[in-house]
Amino acid sequence: MIQSICVAGAGTMGSGIAMSAALSNFKVILFDLNPNMLISAKKEIDANLDFLIAKRKLTGPQKQQVLTNITFTFLAADCVTDLVIEAIVEELDVKIKFFQTISSINKSDTIFASNTSSFSITLLQQNIPNPARVAGMHFFNPAHIMKLVEVVKGEQTDEKTIELLFAICSDLKKLPVRCSDSPGFIVNRVARHYYLEAMNLVENNISDIESIDQAMESMGFKLGPFKLMDLIGLDINYLVSESIYNAFNHAARFQPSDLQRKKILNKELGKKTGKGFYDYTNISTGR
Numbered sequence: 001m002i003q004s005i006c007v008a009g010a011g012t013m014g015s016g017i018a019m020s021a022a023l024s025n026f027k028v029i030l031f032d033l034n035p036n037m038l039i040s041a042k043k044e045i046d047a048n049l050d051f052l053i054a055k056r057k058l059t060g061p062q063k064q065q066v067l068t069n070i071t072f073t074f075l076a077a078d079c080v081t082d083l084v085i086e087a088i089v090e091e092l093d094v095k096i097k098f099f100q101t102i103s104s105i106n107k108s109d110t111i112f113a114s115n116t117s118s119f120s121i122t123l124l125q126q127n128i129p130n131p132a133r134v135a136g137m138h139f140f141n142p143a144h145i146m147k148l149v150e151v152v153k154g155e156q157t158d159e160k161t162i163e164l165l166f167a168i169c170s171d172l173k174k175l176p177v178r179c180s181d182s183p184g185f186i187v188n189r190v191a192r193h194y195y196l197e198a199m200n201l202v203e204n205n206i207s208d209i210e211s212i213d214q215a216m217e218s219m220g221f222k223l224g225p226f227k228l229m230d231l232i233g234l235d236i237n238y239l240v241s242e243s244i245y246n247a248f249n250h251a252a253r254f255q256p257s258d259l260q261r262k263k264i265l266n267k268e269l270g271k272k273t274g275k276g277f278y279d280y281t282n283i284s285t286g287r
């Protein structure tokens, strides 16, 4: 039975995952090596809870309860828990080392889930005692809002772990979908073509950015491919393309786009830099 959850990494994803878990009344340990990230995460969670109060989805006393559910720490030794959700920096060596450290202080049945976007869960299972309890739990940004979680089965993950993570997702009011360990899992792999084909159309002068976004949105997609890349960050989106391209031995269908690479070299990374495929200093594209 899972009562406490340690979320490792208090960045973009970790703070949202910690908030979701605390809202569902789990005792949460939010761990980050960088104390400044813990301070920012606390501020962000506070502001997001205030937003829920303003929307009448939470009361003041409930907010206080959610906040008391979270313990902030920069000490790995404090991460003794029933479930660890790892959302630290996307560097394989750092993640492997983290899981080794954390397995040395936790009991052998503590569940380890990684929020990695691009690394193989099977690789992360290496050299960890009882690798059957290691799986992927891929949340989407912003993690406190987006419902979808891809639950990823590594080669050594057992069914019990997957079932338990499905149950946790339902406690967190998320929608879990099951996936085997494969580059890009489901969403990042299928969506690759949404981005890459759209950029191909522009590079081949078949259409323009605004027309493509308009066309796709009118077909029911919430955001056109260019608006979506601007929201995600062109640099992040490019890295995912690159990692899937490498994982598929440079299959042409996953080849990263030159158009996107040039934008990144120009530091036009999307909304976060004020300019990407659209210029956010002059126009509003919604959301």
Ligand SMILES: NC(=O)c1ccc[n+]([C@@H]2O[C@H](COP(=O)([O-])OP(=O)(O)OC[C@H]3O[C@@H](n4cnc5c(N)ncnc54)[C@H](O)[C@@H]3O)[C@@H](O)[C@H]2O)c1
Pocket (backbone or CB within 6 Å): 008, 009, 010, 011, 012, 013, 014, 031, 032, 033, 034, 037, 086, 087, 088, 089, 090, 094, 098, 115, 116, 117, 118, 138, 139, 140, 141
């Ligand atoms: N950003 C997204 O849209 C997104 C979406 C889905 C999944 N992910 C995945 O989530 C993970 C985190 O991404 P993010 O965007 O939140 O990153 P981020 O850079 O915002 O946060 C990473 C945090 O990890 C901390 N950290 C680094 N090494 C650590 C260690 N050894 N122990 C503890 N903390 C450590 C850093 O101080 C930082 O606060 C990555 O694996 C990423 O691939 C990101």
